[in-house]
Amino acid sequence: MPERPGPYADPRPFSRISFVTGDVTANGSSILLRVHTEEGGDIDLALPTQDLQHLVTLLLILGGKAALNGRFAANSETFWPKPLPLHGVSLGVDGGDAILTVEVGASVLSFSLSKHSMAEIGQTIFDLTGPGAPG
Numbered sequence: 001m002p003e004r005p006g007p008y009a010d011p012r013p014f015s016r017i018s019f020v021t022g023d024v025t026a027n028g029s030s031i032l033l034r035v036h037t038e039e040g041g042d043i044d045l046a047l048p049t050q051d052l053q054h055l056v057t058l059l060l061i062l063g064g065k066a067a068l069n070g071r072f073a074a075n076s077e078t079f080w081p082k083p084l085p086l087h088g089v090s091l092g093v094d095g096g097d098a099i100l101t102v103e104v105g106a107s108v109l110s111f112s113l114s115k116h117s118m119a120e121i122g123q124t125i126f127d128l129t130g131p132g133a134p135g
Contacts, residue, residue: 015039024049053107060109091121 015037022033031052035043047055088103098118101110113121127133 015041015043049106052105053109056107057109091118 016039018036018038020033020035022031024031025046029049031047031049033045033047035045037043084104086102086104088101088108090101092099092101098113098115099110100113100118100121101108
């Protein structure tokens with residue numbers, strides 16, 4: 001069982017998640033999640049759809065923190081995620097920082113990019129849409 005850090009210092013251990021399944025309410029107002037634990041218990045959660053981007057952002061921030069702590073690093077060569085349907089994307093600058101904003105379903109997420117990453121994206125867009133581009 002994982003230990004509880006800092007403000008979560010509590011005698012109760014965290015349950016380890018085995019897998020998560022989910023669905024959406026008929027009117028789309030909530031995301032329904034069933035969290036299955038390694039101990040065999042299920043936890044049913046209803047997340048208001050408007051709060052989805054906050055949970056996704058939190059998970060991405062904590063995943064980044066875990067990677068910095070050396071506990072996990074995503075490896076795109078061994079993990080092939082299912083592509084998500086993109087509803088909108090924009091590139092911009094905010095106070096000198098390059099920003100990539102992505103809209104997927106009910107979530108809008110923004111990412112800061114290095115100048116090198118922004119240049120790579122720009123070059124790829126040019127290669128795919130410029131003169132002599134495929135298709």
